[in-house]
Amino acid sequence: MLVTWRYRKRNSIIQSFDPRAWILFFVCFLASTLFFWDLRYLAFFFGLAIFVAFRSGIAWKEMRRAWLFIIGFVLFFALLTFLTGRGGIELYKEEHDLAVLKAGFDILGWQPTLRITAERTMFAFSMIARVSSIAMMTILIPYSLNPALYGVTFRGLGFSDKIAYAMDLTMRFIPTFGRDFTQTMDAQRARGYELDKVRGGLLDQVRRLAPLVVPVTIHALSGSEDIIDAMDLRAFGVGPRTWLDELKYTRRDYALIAFGILMVALSLTLAMWGYGKFWVPDFLLALAH
Amino acid sequence: MASHPKEERMSTTPPLLIENLSFRYRSRSELALKNINLRVEAGQVLLIAGASGCGKTTLARCINGLIPRSYKGELTGRILIQGQDIRAISLARISQLIGTVLQDPERQILGTKVLNEVAFGLENLQLSRKEILQRVDAALERLKISHLRERETFHLSGGEKQKVALAGVLAMQPSLLMLDEPLASLDPASAQETLDIVRQLADEGMTILLIEHRVEDVLRIAPEQTIYMTGGEIRYFGPTAGLEEAVDYSEIKLPAEKIIQRAARTRPTPPPPPRLTGRSTTSSRPLVRFENVSFGYETERSVLQGINLSIHPGEIVAILGPNGAGKTTLVKHAIGLLKPKSGKVWIDEQDTHSLSVAQIAGQLGYVFQSPSHMLFAPTVREELSFGPTNLNHKPEAIAQQVQEALQIVNMSGMENIAPLSLSFGQQKRVSIAAILAMRSRILVMDEPTAGQDYRNYMQFMDAIMQMPNFDAILFITHDVDMAVIYATRVLLVNNGQIVADGSPAEVLSDFDRLRANRVVPTSLLLANLQRRGQLQSFKRAEELALETTH
Structure with a gap:
């Protein structure tokens, strides 16, 4: 059975809008954020995302795992690009060293060296602001949108009946997959299987993950087959369908959509005029050797 | 006219x-x-x-x-x-x-909500919203589940889900x-x-x-x-x-009195009694002990409340109770998949908090309700070898354990078949054999007979009861006759509590309590209770026929 995200009715800024309006605003937010690498501009989007997160009505304990995952994910990749210097090389041509740390040993003639530059530092902060803004706004959606309205929301956004229902099922597939994975993990642990003891080379490790990967995949496939049977047996897809739930835009929904469109248009204009590109503050450059 | x-x-x-x-x-x-x-x-x-x-x-x-x-x-x-x-x-x-x-x-x-689920087919027929709502309400009314209309389908009990699925079809x-x-x-x-x-x-x-x-x-x-x-x-x-x-009455489950009549004529060989029976020693050290255990998946709602329970060597324990009573949650604590929010669970006098599931698996084998969550190997043989290999059994011992386990579930000769290509009933038997091959001391089975045909499950249950390595067996079942035939002890679980615990005769003879906990007496139970004075313990219908003819 398809399970849903932990939705419930809350005193929430997201739930105060029509779900279609919020999805459209979200897409506008996403597009606008992607125009910029300047931390000053990104700070606006980060602030907006923080505001929405605090007004989402979702308690920390409800989303603790999701937040920790996002924080860990963003920090890991920011640190990785900071340490390697890769990732931002298309945004800046030259680097200004703040510090150069050299290891006291060498490996086959290569001396590990860590360059801390003004550009890498700013790139790491910009990336944290950019990715975490998008991640925050994204992760709030499944906790805030009523699963019973997924299909009619996508239909209302102009998708066909079949695509809208497919997107509805896809939204619910993710938590269902998580539940199936946990059940499979439990079943294999009860047979003495320990994931942290999977050793060996890459191929060997992949092979030893089979007790988890195969049942979860097969379950997902057979589950899909059941869903298709259940839909076929109740005449899905034979023609246009009625959607029992109705959504109605209010003035504030139109205002939100207008704000979103304005935000994209402004972002696009600024980007075309050359604003919002990667920025390194002067004081940081002054600190450089 | x-x-x-x-x-x-x-x-x-x-x-x-x-x-x-x-x-x-x-x-x-x-x-x-x-x-x-x-x-x-x-x-x-x-x-x-x-x-x-x-x-x-x-x-x-x-x-x-x-x-x-x-x-x-x-x-x-x-x-x-x-x-x-x-x-x-x-x-x-x-x-x-x-x-x-x-x-x-x-x-x-x-559907995520009952209303949407029942309306699904009608939406696909492009009926008007007014007609859809009329038909949905009529279907819910017909099945007397109008009170579920606004509920989320995920949180319904098994019986409620069945009725909602039926309502969705009847509405069309x-x-x-x-x-x-x-x-x-x-x-x-x-x-x-x-x-x-x-x-x-x-x-x-x-x-x-x-x-x-x-x-x-x-x-x-x-x-x-x-x-x-x-x-x-x-x-x-x-x-x-x-x-x-x-x-043949061994192929499908007929009412007990019919079997008794026919068996009295044919006089079949009685099946061997469960090997564990008679070894029950409640004075000995318990194999599994629950000490004031409470648990809840979410803080607001507790699934288990103050469970105190000891399982001793020689016991065959049937766990009965309605859908959603907490039976599976209870046994998952025994293998350490769940840890109590308060209280303790002891396996062989070791706190499950200090043991990994893999460590417990050597002592307690747990057959899950659904086989599809565990089968992965290319052949039945490899599937059955997986558990004993993880437990570091020797290769020659594993080969023998696999063969014996297959024999018990009546699947000898199917070693090289892919488990995933088998029918649901066969997959379920492979999942049972996979745990039997681990040779644990305690066997726990969650709904072992669900979706199985009568002849098959009676055969493998008889064979499991004859296995020499088990010190105790626990099984969750909705089939009251499984408790009548095999159990030496019956636990009745409801609302996260043990509401009755005793011998089958003690627990299963209180019909009011059974009905209050959604357990319905069967013809075999009635036949046993009618002959109570002549019997030392509950028996299957064929044995009752032989007792009658003696």
């Missing part, structure tokens, strides 16, 4: 007529159905029984049009629904003529209703309620096809006709009364 020609035609056209139907799946060489002929009249219940893999589900797929539309293969013969050949009409039309409730309501329910107003093993995952009271609804619908004029292993339960609603299938063929088709004589 002369009847209208259309009315005359309607009265003579059977709701379902099947002529010379054969089918072979595209991927298989052998026929799944062979020359099926049947005719069902309006207002009748047709019971379709047979062992796992006999072709029942394939027949259902042919009738509801999934064959050949979704499942490809070679189909010959014809199926007429209300006189219309189903190959000539659209699936949308078929879905209005035949309503199908799949085996597991969990796999059929698509079919003339023929087909239910594929609707009782498989239901507690006895929910199963009884579902059957009462089926009878009521038939009495109102609907034609019902009921595919079910739990024949004894279905006989209670007196189906007009019965089919018994083996190997894709009909072995018996006729009035239900004739089934009891036409079929």
Whole structure:
């Protein structure tokens, strides 16, 4: 059975809008954020995302795992690009060293060296602001949108009946997959299987993950087959369908959509005029050797 | 007064007529159905029984049009629904003529809310919102579940899900209703309620096809006709009364008194008594001990409350109780998959907090309810070797353990078959064998007989009880007869608490308490209780027959 995200009715800024309006605003937010690498501009989007997160009505304990995952994910990749210097090389041509740390040993003639530059530092902060803004706004959606309205929301956004229902099922597939994975993990642990003891080379490790990967995949496939049977047996897809739930835009929904469109248009204009590109503050450059 | 020609035609056209139907799946060489002929009249219940893999589900797929539309293969013969050949009409039309409730309501329910679920088919028929709401409310009212209308489907109990799935089908107003093993995952009271609804619908004029292993339960609603299938063929088709004589009572579960009558004539060899019986020593050190255990998945709602329980060597414990009572949560604590929020669970006097699941698995083998969550290996042999290999058993010992486990579940010779290509019933037996091969001291089984045919599960339960390595066996079941036949101790669980704990005679003789906990006395239980004065312990029907003839 398809399970849903932990939705419930809350005193929430997201739930105060029509779900279609919020999805459209979200897409506008996403597009606008992607125009910029300047931390000053990104700070606006980060602030907006923080505001929405605090007004989402979702308690920390409800989303603790999701937040920790996002924080860990963003920090890991920011640190990785900071340490390697890769990732931002298309945004800046030259680097200004703040510090150069050299290891006291060498490996086959290569001396590990860590360059801390003004550009890498700013790139790491910009990336944290950019990715975490998008991640925050994204992760709030499944906790805030009523699963019973997924299909009619996508239909209302102009998708066909079949695509809208497919997107509805896809939204619910993710938590269902998580539940199936946990059940499979439990079943294999009860047979003495320990994931942290999977050793060996890459191929060997992949092979030893089979007790988890195969049942979860097969379950997902057979589950899909059941869903298709259940839909076929109740005449899905034979023609246009009625959607029992109705959504109605209010003035504030139109205002939100207008704000979103304005935000994209402004972002696009600024980007075309050359604003919002990667920025390194002067004081940081002054600190450089 | 002369009847209208259309009315005359309607009265003579059977709701379902099947002529010379054969089918072979595209991927298989052998026929799944062979020359099926049947005719069902309006207002009748047709019971379709047979062992796992006999072709029942394939027949259902042919009738509801999934064959050949979704499942490809070679189909010959014809199926007429209300006189219309189903190959000539659209699936949308078929879905209005035949309503199908799949085996597991969990796999059929698509809507997140009851209202949306019941409305799904009507939305697809593009009815107006007003008509959809009228029909949804009528279907919910008919099944007396109007109070569930705004509830989320995920949080419904097993019985409620079954009724909601049925409401979704009834709302489409079919003339023929087909239910594929609707009782498989239901507690006895929910199963009884579902059957009462089926009878009521038939009495109102609907034609019902009921595919079910739990024949004894279905006989209670007196189906007009019965089919018994083996190997894709009909072995018996006729009035239900004739089934009891036409079929061997070891193949399907008949009422106890019928078995007693027939066994008294044939005098079968009695099965060996469970090996563990008589070794029960409650004074000895407990193998598993729950000490004031409470648990909840979410802080607001507790699933287990203050459980105190000790399992001693030699005990065979049956755990009964309604869907959602906390039975599975209870046994998951024994293997350490769940840790108590308060209190402690001890395995062999070691706190499960200090043990990994893998460490506990060496002592306690746990058969999950669903086999599909564990099967992964390319062959049955590798599947069964997985557990003992993880537990570092020696290769030569593993080979022997695998063979013995296969013998117990009646699957010898299937070592090289891919488990995932087997039927559900066979997969379930592989999952049981996979745990048996681990040679744990304690065996825990969650619904071992669900979805299994009678002959198979009786055979493997008998064989498991004979295994020398188990110090104790626990099983969760909705089948009261499993508790009657095999258990030395019965736990009745409800609302996260143990509401009764004692010998089968003590727990199962209090009918008021059983009914309050959605357990329904069976004919075998009644037969045992009637002979209580003559018996030392509960016995199966064949043994009762022998006792009677002595």
